[in-house]
Amino acid sequence: MxxxxxxxxxxxxxxxxxxxxxxxxxxxxxxxxxxxxxxxxxxxxxxxxxxxxxxxxxxxxxxxxxxxxxxxxxxHPEEPYGDDLPExxxxxxxxxxxxxxxxxxxxxxxxxxxxxxxxxxxxxxxxxxxxxxxxxxxxxxxxxxxxxxxxxxxxxxxxGTPAVPAAEQDRHREVVEAFLAAARGGDLDALLGLLAEDVVRRADPATLPPGVAAELRGARAVAEGTVLLRERARFAAPALVDGRVGLVVAPRGQLRYVLRVTVEGDRVTAYEVVAGPARLRGLKLAVLDVPAADWAPDAPEGSPSSW
The missing domain is CATH 1.20.140.160 (PhyR, sigma-like (SL) domain)
Structure with missing residues (x-):
């Protein structure tokens, strides 16, 4: 060699x-x-x-x-807006x-x-x-x-500063993460089990394909609408949004959407897709606590002693 x-x-x-x-x-x-x-x-x-x-x-x-x-x-910041996700x-x-x-x-x-x-x-x-x-x-x-x-x-x-007690935030996070998993998998039945019967979904019109309503009401309509847009879920991650557990969508390092999710009990009662640059800047986004083990990658020579 x-x-x-x-x-x-x-x-x-x-x-x-x-x-x-x-x-x-x-x-x-x-x-x-x-x-x-x-x-x-x-x-x-x-x-x-x-x-x-x-x-x-x-x-x-x-x-x-x-x-x-x-x-x-x-x-040279980018301000992406609308349905602009990478292949x-x-x-x-x-x-x-x-x-x-x-x-x-x-x-x-x-x-x-x-x-x-x-x-x-x-x-x-x-x-x-x-x-x-x-x-x-x-x-x-x-x-x-x-x-x-x-x-x-x-x-x-x-x-960030949570808007609810820790135990309640943990329950909300479980529901939101289950919702995200069902959305990624296009699992209609799982979504129906997580959505309240009178759930409402609202979205900035520019985030939607032509002909899709900006507001959907009822578990069946919202679940089907979520499945329709499931490609976006592959770039989503839980985060604190204005102090409550929500989702952010940031493909290739650029923030596209934020989902403000309302959870009551063990059901999602509403979610809103926010995408306009001005509205995104008005949101308070923060990380959720993660286990310490998740913060360090498995890699050789990763300890401070290697320095």
């Missing part, structure tokens, strides 16, 4: 971790792949000479590439896309639009991947105290 092949093998051993970092920062699998490829190109040009800790070096490069990409998004990726099954949509990276993506790119990079690196703050400071070109403040501000911005 020559030196280039050896370097490539060392890079491949770290690709999974690098992609996980980039995906959680960018919220887009395609953009994450681009960032990782750029890291390989830079490593290939450098030849590995003088790099003592390859994991740290590659994490720094990928993070800075992601930071540049996030800054570019901020400078299903070739070879990607619904299970794979559901895992992608449910990832913490996607949830963070939506609510971290408000924090600055540097804040986002800081909280993802430190809180999700255990990167020490001295490394975060170097990556973001900040002092150590400033790097800690970046992460602290991001945490504050992404943590």
């Amino acid at each position: 020559d030196r280039h092949d050896e370097l490539a093998a060392r890079f491949e051993a770290r690709r999974g971790r690098l992609r996980a970092i980039a995906h959680r920062m960018l919220g887009s699998a395609r953009d994450a792949d681009d960032a990782v490829q750029e890291a390989w190109l830079r490593l290939s040009r450098a030849g590995g000479a003088g790099i003592g800790n390859l994991t740290a070096w590659l994490t720094t490069v990928v993070s800075r590439v992601c930071l540049d990409m996030l800054r570019a998004r901020t400078a 299903r990726a070739a070879g990607a099954g619904p299970e794979e896309e559901a895992v992608l949509a449910d990832s913490v990276g996607l949830a963070l993506l939506v609510v971290l639009e408000t924090p600055s790119p540097a804040e986002r990079v800081a909280v993802v690196l430190h809180d999700l991947f255990g990167v020490p703050f001295d490394r975060v400071a170097a990556i973001t070109d900040r002092s150590l105290p400033a790097a800690k403040k970046l992460a602290s501000r991001a945490r504050h911005k992404v943590r």
